[in-house]
Amino acid sequence: VSALNLPSSHLYEKLAGEVAGQIQSGVFRPGDRLPSVRHISRQKQLSISTVLQAYQTLEDRGVIEARPQSGYYVRYQRQASAALSEPRASTRGLKPEAVNLGDLTRRVLDDASQPGLVQFGAALPAAELLPGVRLNNLLARQARSGRVLPHQMGTAQGCPELRIQAARRAFLAGASLDPDGLIVTNGCTEALHLALRAVCSPGDLVAIESPTYFGILQVLESLGLHALEIPCHPRQGMRLDILQSCLERFTVRAVVAVTNFSNPLGCCMPDEHKHQMVEMLSRLQIPLIEDDIYGELAFGERRPLVARSFDLNGNVILCCSFSKSLALGFRVGWMDAGRWTEEVKRLKIATSLFSPLLPQLALAEFLETGGYDHALRRMRRTYAMRTAQMGASVLRHFPAGTRVSSPDGGFVIWVQLPEEVDSLDLYKEGLSSGITLAPGYLFAPGARYRHYIRLNAAIMSIETEWAVQRLGMLAGKLMSRQENR
Numbered sequence: 001v002s003a004l005n006l007p008s009s010h011l012y013e014k015l016a017g018e019v020a021g022q023i024q025s026g027v028f029r030p031g032d033r034l035p036s037v038r039h040i041s042r043q044k045q046l047s048i049s050t051v052l053q054a055y056q057t058l059e060d061r062g063v064i065e066a067r068p069q070s071g072y073y074v075r076y077q078r079q080a081s082a083a084l085s086e087p088r089a090s091t092r093g094l095k096p097e098a099v100n101l102g103d104l105t106r107r108v109l110d111d112a113s114q115p116g117l118v119q120f121g122a123a124l125p126a127a128e129l130l131p132g133v134r135l136n137n138l139l140a141r142q143a144r145s146g147r148v149l150p151h152q153m154g155t156a157q158g159c160p161e162l163r164i165q166a167a168r169r170a171f172l173a174g175a176s177l178d179p180d181g182l183i184v185t186n187g188c189t190e191a192l193h194l195a196l197r198a199v200c201s202p203g204d205l206v207a208i209e210s211p212t213y214f215g216i217l218q219v220l221e222s223l224g225l226h227a228l229e230i231p232c233h234p235r236q237g238m239r240l241d242i243l244q245s246c247l248e249r250f251t252v253r254a255v256v257a258v259t260n261f262s263n264p265l266g267c268c269m270p271d272e273h274k275h276q277m278v279e280m281l282s283r284l285q286i287p288l289i290e291d292d293i294y295g296e297l298a299f300g301e302r303r304p305l306v307a308r309s310f311d312l313n314g315n316v317i318l319c320c321s322f323s324k325s326l327a328l329g330f331r332v333g334w335m336d337a338g339r340w341t342e343e344v345k346r347l348k349i350a351t352s353l354f355s356p357l358l359p360q361l362a363l364a365e366f367l368e369t370g371g372y373d374h375a376l377r378r379m380r381r382t383y384a385m386r387t388a389q390m391g392a393s394v395l396r397h398f399p400a401g402t403r404v405s406s407p408d409g410g411f412v413i414w415v416q417l418p419e420e421v422d423s424l425d426l427y428k429e430g431l432s433s434g435i436t437l438a439p440g441y442l443f444a445p446g447a448r449y450r451h452y453i454r455l456n457a458a459i460m461s462i463e464t465e466w467a468v469q470r471l472g473m474l475a476g477k478l479m480s481r482q483e484n485r
């Protein structure tokens, strides 16, 4: 039947069904732009209004979205079944604890630099999505220009050009920052270090997310600070009700939170929760140290706000970095230390004087001349797909009872194994098969997550499916070994 002979209500329904089918079969993926209304109208000999109606129908159903002056795009969707298999949050045994990760972190990071291993261990971004060659060329160009020479001294705050670019990025996350107040650091790690040193003294108690990124635990450990775990909701991040009751019971000196796409859960604190948290902590005069390293890697349409955007009195210290989205090896991060800015500048000088200048200039030029947003769009789309694929693959190959996070951004997944499987045993078995992973012991001060693992989904290759299958088989073996004891 020629499309032209059908009544127009059928025509647009038919077209909507066709487009939905193409999305379902992966021809158009989340974030992809659909063919323009005009293009489809010409190609299928349908009126503009029929095509528009088809697109609007899909928009009403939440399958696609219109972007002003740009067209229609496939929406990122959380799978309806995802919530059923998410790891559960634990709320038991919350008490202050000293941190002692031993040398496990170093071992996991050492594995990450070994060639030939399947890299599920460290949270490394996918090289093919980063503008590595361009950045190297810019670095070389800056070096050739002679603008900065090896003997030259930099300032503790870092290059003004980069600070302006950082402030522009922060503006897109809702925060109006003064570039003169920003401090360039050696990655987010140094920013977190400086922030905690500025607001705490050895022996103090710091509230952290549970599970949390092991680098935060390492900083606590190195500064002699104690940790108080606040459980995270698998999609909304730190539980504010529990935080509030803990703040009433314990003397907490600071709160550290990865508000947007936490590591390892990949969850994003809703903006209204950020607002509430900022108000609660400001009232109690407890500083919030916000780590926003994954904020730009949102799978959804909107880049979430930073908690710093709700801060009225400099009580939030914002720590960021380009490690995940541009150049891990450049070691360039930055921070806005709010009312601790002068103290942090002093600490920066005492710690490392200033950060290397050439990488800062190369990054500033890259950010100024464009291409970053384009690269980000590709990363966001690809990581949405890869985390979903890896999650599905884990559920296919791991023993029954395994649960997997469904991140909204970033590129890691968090896997809850059956109780019988110890993540350290699986780490060792995986390594002897050439596969690395991050055992759950790294993500809390105690052994709360002994049967969890974190997998990096960013780096995909032809080996990925095999490696997940192999890990699943090893987990199954460990499980039956335990059951037969």
Ligand SMILES: Cc1ncc(COP(=O)(O)O)c(C=O)c1O
Pocket: 123, 186, 187, 188, 189, 190, 213, 215, 258, 262, 263, 291, 293, 320, 321, 322, 323, 328, 332, 333
């Ligand atoms: C949440 C979080 N913060 C900070 C870092 C470290 O950042 P950088 O490499 O910029 O020091 C990481 C790295 O994995 C991370 O996941």
